[in-house]
Amino acid sequence: DRVKVAVVFGGRSSEHAISCVSAGSVLTHLDPERFEAVPVGITPHGAWVVGPSDPVRLAISGRELPEVDGTAEALVLPGEPGRGLVRLDAREALTSVDVVFPILHGAFGEDGTIQGLLEMAGLPYVGAGVLASAVGMDKEFAKKLLRAEGLNVADGVVLRPGTDIGFADRDRLGLPLFVKPARAGSSMGVTRVTDPAALDAAVAEARRHDPKVLVEAAVPGREIECAVLEFPDGSVRASLPAELRYNGEFYDFESKYLDTSELQIPAKLDDEITESLRWKAITAFRALDVQGLARVDFFVTDDGDITVNEVNTMPGFTPSSAFPKMWAVTGLDYSELLSTMVDTALARGTGLR
Ligand code: ATP
Ligand code: MG
Ligand code: MG
Ligand code: MG
Known part of the structure; x- marks a missing residue:
């Protein structure tokens, strides 16, 4: 029997679209002789839907980024190859899988949260556990x-919510600086700062993704x-x-x-x-x-x-x-x-x- 793999993608982080594109590749390359893929999308608002399953729709087209559509009648799965589409209850699809492939990037996916959920459910999953994901x-x-x-x-400082960089740190780190959200990815919110006057704006930009920000010396x-x-x-x-x-x-x-x-x-x-x-x-x-x-x-x-x-x-x-x-x-x-x-x-x- 083939191993049933839930490929979970999308999600609530700023890397939603990149996760969709990653999932499109994974769905295309999972060996169909060994694995039965169950695509499970998570909308930007956090709703779980079975599908969409079409890897083509999960690609970047031009500058258009894909997104999990929670409004569509999404409980559609690919059936046996060549047998067309099969309708399935979302809950049934999730409880009957053998293993989960959380191809999620960023918050609520790469950070130990879904890993914790799967640990509690006793469902094996691809990738790092709770601690390593969070760290x-x-x-x-x-x-x-x-x-x-x-x-x-890299040498750097951590700016917790409501704090700002001090003069001594500024002097030590020099220029250019890299300002980034502490917990994000795909370079979201990352700015290279060459002018001290641009530092505040860079910190504000990073804080759009995470209230905790890192300011690092350029390596x-x-x-x-x-x-x-x-x-x-x-x-x-x-x-x-x-x-x-x-x-x-x-x-x-x-x-x-x-x-x-x-x-x-x-x-x-x-x-x-x-x-x-x-x-x-x-x-x-x-x-x-x-x-x-x-x-x-x-x-x-x-x-x-x-x-x-x-x-x-x-x-x-x-x-x-x-x-x-x-x-x-x-x-x-x-x-x-x-x-x-x-x-x-x-x-x-x-x-x-
Ligand atoms: P990823 O998509 O790899 O998860 P990320 O959002 O976690 O990216 P980083 O890898 O930390 O962010 O930074 C993104 C890019 O910014 C780096 O690949 C590099 O080009 C530049 N960068 C970040 N920090 C530094 C630094 N301290 N010195 C020089 N370049 C840096
Ligand atoms: Mg990186
Ligand atoms: Mg990263
Ligand atoms: Mg990353």
Whole structure:
């Protein structure tokens, strides 16, 4: 019998649309011989609907971003391949699945909340557990744990709600600065600040996404990412790294999804730096006690200084996303990658381990 996988996507975060696009790719690449996908959309308001299932509708068309439609009669599932559409009760669809694939980015998805729900339901799920998801999403705490493990992270300050940056911190951090929401993704709310007069506006922009904001010194170097994957036997491997090449001042939303940015895989680095980076990716994975998968983002200078920018516990799976591409070049194609992720989730189950 095929394994029934609920692919949950959309959701309440600012990365709703990106999650839809990721889900479109996942639905397209899940091996139909092994898995029966049950697409479950979450509207921007948080309503769960079964479907939409058409991966084409989950793509970016031009500059048009997809969205889960909660108004439509959405209780429609794809039936057996070639047998057309089947109507199904949403509750039945959710209680009868074997495993959940929460391909959700950002708040209420990548941050431990849905993971907690699934733990309580005793339903195995793809990806990191509650703690790692919550810590990975919160850049303040992620950086503390990474630093404690001996990894370099950007110097910066945390601005809690209602607080502002002090003069001493401003002097120490210099310019340019990066201002970002503590808990967001897809570069939403991230601003590169070169003029001190623009700092307040940048903090306000970040606060549209999260009342807690990070102000960081700009880290020099090329941007390199590494994909870490856990296998069903519990072993963990790091992929060949990718270099992000983009137009513009930094890797913003535009360059991630709408522009012609490029990934170079494997990144052109000395073998020694590549191996050190892959090892650091696994160290970061362990530092946050991640399960399943993570994409670790780095800055690497020509001298070989390696700084960890962040750990994404549910990285993008869109057609332009680095995670599946890095694994493809490392020798695991998209479908095998998804099969591994689901098998690892099933092998792990729920509860303490
Ligand atoms: P993701 O889509 O990878 O989850 P995110 O929203 O979590 O992104 P970051 O990865 O922290 O945000 O930052 C987005 C981009 O901003 C980085 O890829 C990089 O281009 C730039 N950036 C962020 N912080 C710094 C920094 N301290 N120094 C230099 N560049 C930075
Ligand atoms: Mg991120
Ligand atoms: Mg992210
Ligand atoms: Mg990033």
